[in-house]
Ligand SMILES: Nc1ncnc2c1ncn2[C@@H]1O[C@H](COP(=O)(O)OP(=O)(O)O)[C@@H](O)[C@H]1O
């Protein structure tokens with residue numbers, strides 16, 4: 001689905017923000033891109049949808065090389081929910097905002113109405129369709145942005161820290177929604193996050209550090225490497241820290257029941 005080869009990007013000549021990055025993302029998978037603040041995650045997301053242009057390297061989406069002549073075709077396949085929902089609210093009301101992308105796709109009116117209602121409901125915003133952006137909280141705008149992206153039925157959806165403004169209940173709802181989309185519809189998903197607990201739910205993880213690929217692999221395997229996590233400057237959740245300490249302790253690690261219980265606890269969100 002995605003093949004990134006030797007990608008490099010810089011805003012100005014002084015600092016390379018993405019340094020020779022290569023990775024692949026298979027169709028139907030849920031991949032988390034992890035990294036602390038400033039590691040280049042949002043920049044990478046913008047590169048993947050062709051909003052900014054790489055200095056060198058190639059991005060293939062479904063075997064299409066992303067460039068100026070293919071960018072429109074690629075955008076038909078890739079949807080993105082940006083980190084800051086204020087910057088992407090384009091409609092006068094919630095209804096218009098969710099409908100915006102659908103109107104651009106020139107779908108029939110009845111289909112637009114149907115999708116707006118379906119997806120507003122999916123994110124719990126069905127009672128807010130007539131509201132204007134100033135009447136909404138950050139979390140509510142984030143939900144609207146998610147509905148708008150999902151309604152377009154793209155092959156790949158990138159969520160850039162899309163739960164950052166939600167309360168714990170909202171985080172759980174959106175997390176479950178992403179899980180369900182991936183499991184039931186085989187939707188290819190990239191979630192950008194600095195939350196290890198959240199990344200633990202995805203199939204595969206790519207860890208960025210200062211624009212470079214620090215590590216990649218299954219979260220269940222990568223997250224056992226405490227040194228790696230410390231190196232990535234990500235905050236290790238308490239539950240995972242306890243687990244890692246227990247499996248290192250000769251006396252405790254043989255207690256299978258304890259080890260299993262702690263691991264199961266970590267997998268619960
Ligand atoms: N428009 C811009 N011009 C110059 N530097 C930028 C711009 N946007 C982001 N940066 C810088 O690029 C680095 C990586 O940013 P970003 O990709 O947003 O990281 P992340 O999403 O991982 O927090 C940061 O140091 C940030 O200050």
Ligand SMILES: [Mg+2]
Nearest residue numbers: 041042083161
């Ligand atoms: Mg970011």
